[in-house]
Ligand SMILES: Nc1ncnc2c1ncn2[C@@H]1O[C@H](COP(=O)(O)OP(=O)(O)OP(=O)(O)O)[C@@H](O)[C@H]1O
């Protein structure tokens with residue numbers, strides 16, 4: 221089934237390069253979709269966030285995240301080194317500002333995969349950014365994906381699902397919604413949105 225754009229805002233052809241924000245509830249499939257895009261098009265540049273969360277099995281420092289201590293995160297925030305940051309389900313996450321600005325200034329499209337609070341901050345500071353919401357086909361499927369991933373204990377899953385209710389309610393704030401029924405279809409839609417194909 222095709223990814224379903226809801227409330228689609230046409231992407232102006234003359235607007236490249238641009239900043240694209242991909243957001244959506246935990247477990248909806250953001251990382252899966254982005255990994256699929258980048259497998260086909262390694263030139264898609266994704267910002268690597270800093271986080272105080274510990275690495276999951278297989279996650280590498282500098283590749284999936286910059287894994288930092290609370291003190292290091294405090295410094296990044298205090299020094300204004302983050303374009304946006306948020307606390308999500310007990311950990312802090314933030315987008316290193318310099319790398320994003322360098323890419324944009326070099327004329328390259330930039331993709332951020334961040335939570336709702338971060339998306340709202342980007343909307344404020346960079347109103348030209350396009351905000352894309354990734355939605356699950358249903359609530360039950362979201363719960364299945366988040367639990368099925370097997371990376372969080374039950375209490376963390378509960379916190380993430382509580383945040384998911386807020387995030388789903390904020391969908392109308394986004395420029396465009398893609399429903400993640402098929403990873404391949406969503407990846408194709410996103411590639412077009414980030415101006416890579
Ligand atoms: N279209 C899909 N159909 C079925 N399963 C999917 C689909 N997309 C992703 N998944 C699965 O859902 C789980 C969660 O995906 P993923 O980790 O990419 O979510 P996420 O949105 O990045 O989550 P988080 O915000 O917590 O990092 C994974 O096990 C993934 O394989």
Ligand SMILES: Nc1nc2c(ncn2[C@@H]2O[C@H](COP(=O)(O)O)[C@@H](O)[C@H]2O)c(=O)[nH]1
Pocket residue numbers: 244245246250269270273304305306308313314315333334335336337338339
């Ligand atoms: N506001 C920000 N949110 C971010 C950033 N990097 C990731 N995230 C979001 O956090 C949650 C949880 O991620 P997980 O890897 O622990 O599952 C998820 O919604 C991510 O999109 C960031 O730099 N800023």
